[in-house]
Amino acid sequence: MVVALVSLMACNKETSDMENQDSIKLIKENPLTYRLPSPRLESDMSAEEVMKKRRSHRHFVSKSIDASDVSQVLWAAYGITQKANHKQLRGGFRTAPSAGALYPLELYLLVDKVNEIEPGVYRYLADGHQIQQTIDHNVKLELSAAALNQKMIHEAPACLFYSAIYERTTEKYGSRGENRYVCMDLGHSAQNVYLQVEALHMGTCAIGAFSDDKVREVMQLPAKEEPLYIMPFGHYYNKREF
Ligand SMILES: Cc1cc2nc3c(=O)[nH]c(=O)nc-3n(C[C@H](O)[C@H](O)[C@H](O)COP(=O)(O)O)c2cc1C
Structure with a gap:
């Protein structure tokens, strides 16, 4: 009972430390690992305004x-x-729903121009809200080439990259997991990204057109991870496209 109480207090302390963190913190040199500032839960735009305004943006400043x-x-x-x-659950329930709460997605952050973060590729560690470096230099130009030369990937200051470990979902749901649930999970998460980016007065575009093999190589993906989406984001300018 006492042990349980002490570990509960430790857990609460960790949670409150994270809640109170308003700046980025370097927590390990090798591999380079940062704890990210705690997310803000308020915004100057309503959910409805953000949905009304959401658009895919392809030209970044x-x-x-x-x-x-x-x-x-x-x-x-x-x-x-x-x-x-x-x-x-790998830490807990998330901002996006997931079939069976199996969370098959893996997220990477490609950093080019982000204040206080070294350029490179980082895996997102949701438990602890941290990023851990997997590649120590900017690979956005190579990723852009692997995605039919879609220049927006190279131009944006940062980029999200999604892969999935399908077996997390298919072990339970079989072919239904493979044909439906993993990509449904992806859609929920990516829509959150669209809306959040809009609320930050920035833009993004979901990119599904790329060479799986080339992207796998550029991102140095482990064999069990399937590449799914690339989402460059940053401040944008409007250019008439249609
Ligand atoms: C599965 C999927 C794949 C997409 N792939 C690309 C892509 O490779 N390149 C691109 O410029 N836009 C891509 N898009 C964005 C769509 O072109 C865009 O959502 C559509 O034109 C509607 O515009 P809106 O998002 O501004 O409403 C993709 C969207 C989805 C949902």
């Missing part, structure tokens, strides 16, 4: 964004909103 912006976007995509100890 060469202006740095803040660590608090990438923190917000990663949290909206797959952040933990309710801690839970069950192993399968």
